[in-house]
Amino acid sequence: MKEITRIDQSDRRSRAVVYGGIAYLAGQVADDKTAAIGIQTRQVLAKIDDMLERAGTDKSRLLTAQIWLRTMDDFSGMNAMWDAWVTPGSTPTRCCGKVELADPEFRVEIIVAAAL
C-alpha cells in the first residue's frame, strides 16, 4: 500500500493530497473575497503556487485545471491573470464553467492537479 501525504489538513479537508506521483489540490479561493476578479485570481494562483511548492512540485508540472467562475462576465479578467501565470510550453488541460461558490462573494475557485 503506497503512502498518502496530506498537506494543511483540517477536520473537513486537506488542502493538498499527494499520491502516486501526483499532487491533487483542493479548490482554492482568494483571501480577499471582496476584491475584483483580477485580484482574486492572482490570490488564487499564488495560493496554488504555495501549495504546489509544499507538495514538492511547481506550475510547470501542472496536469489539469478546473476553473469555476461565479459569472462568465469575469472570464476575460480571470484569463488575463491565468495567461500571464502559466508556464509557456507546459500548460495543463483546462475547463471553465459558471459555478456559484459556497460564499457568494467569491468570484473564482480553481482546482488543479500536478505531477511531482
Added chain:
Amino acid sequence: MKEITRIDQSDRRSRAVVYGGIAYLAGQVADDKTAAIGIQTRQVLAKIDDMLERAGTDKSRLLTAQIWLRTMDDFSGMNAMWDAWVTPGSTPTRCCGKVELADPEFRVEIIVAAAL
C-alpha cells in the same frame, strides 16, 4: 497495458473504475430524492462507503472529493454529515459548488477518488 476494473456497470456508466492504484467513483446521489439534505447526504456517503469497499479500499484512503449542491442553503446541512463521516487525519481535498443535477429533486451529488 494495465488492467481496468469496472464495478456495477450499465450501458451508460460504471459506478466505480479502478486503475493504477486508484478507485474513481461516479457521482453518487441519494436513494430517496425527496429527503432533506441531511438524509440525502447520509445516503450518498453510505453509497460511497459501499462502492469503496467493493473497490477494495475505504474512506480513510480518500484522495479527492467534488461536491455539487442544488442550493448553497444546504451547505451547512451537508457539512454536518460530511464532517461526521470523514476519517480525522485522513481527509481528502475538497471543492464544493452550486450545480443543479439531472433530477431537480436531488439536493447533493458527491464525486470521489480514493487510493487502494
Added chain:
Amino acid sequence: MKEITRIDQSDRRSRAVVYGGIAYLAGQVADDKTAAIGIQTRQVLAKIDDMLERAGTDKSRLLTAQIWLRTMDDFSGMNAMWDAWVTPGSTPTRCCGKVELADPEFRVEIIVAAAL
C-alpha cells in the same frame, strides 16, 4: 521525474496531457455552437475520439467523464448520443450537472480521462 506529454497546446491550455499511464483531456465543446444538442454532443464525442487517438488510447479505455450541460432539458438528447458512443462493457464513471459555459451558445462540454 516522469515525462509529461502535452498535445495540441496553446498559451492557455493543452487539449490533452499524458502522464503516468493516463490521458487527461481538456473540456471539449462542439465546433458548431449554433447546432442542436444531438449534433453538439456528436461533435464533442468525435473530438474526444480524435484526442484519445493522438494520446495513444481510445474510448474503450475511458476511466472517468464529467458532463456539463447548459440546461437539463438537453439531458436525454445528450444521453442518446452518449449511449450510442460508449463501448459496451467498458463504460467510464460519469457525473452530469448543469453548468453554463464560457460561451452561452455551447450546450455541452465533456471532460474525460482514459488509461493508455
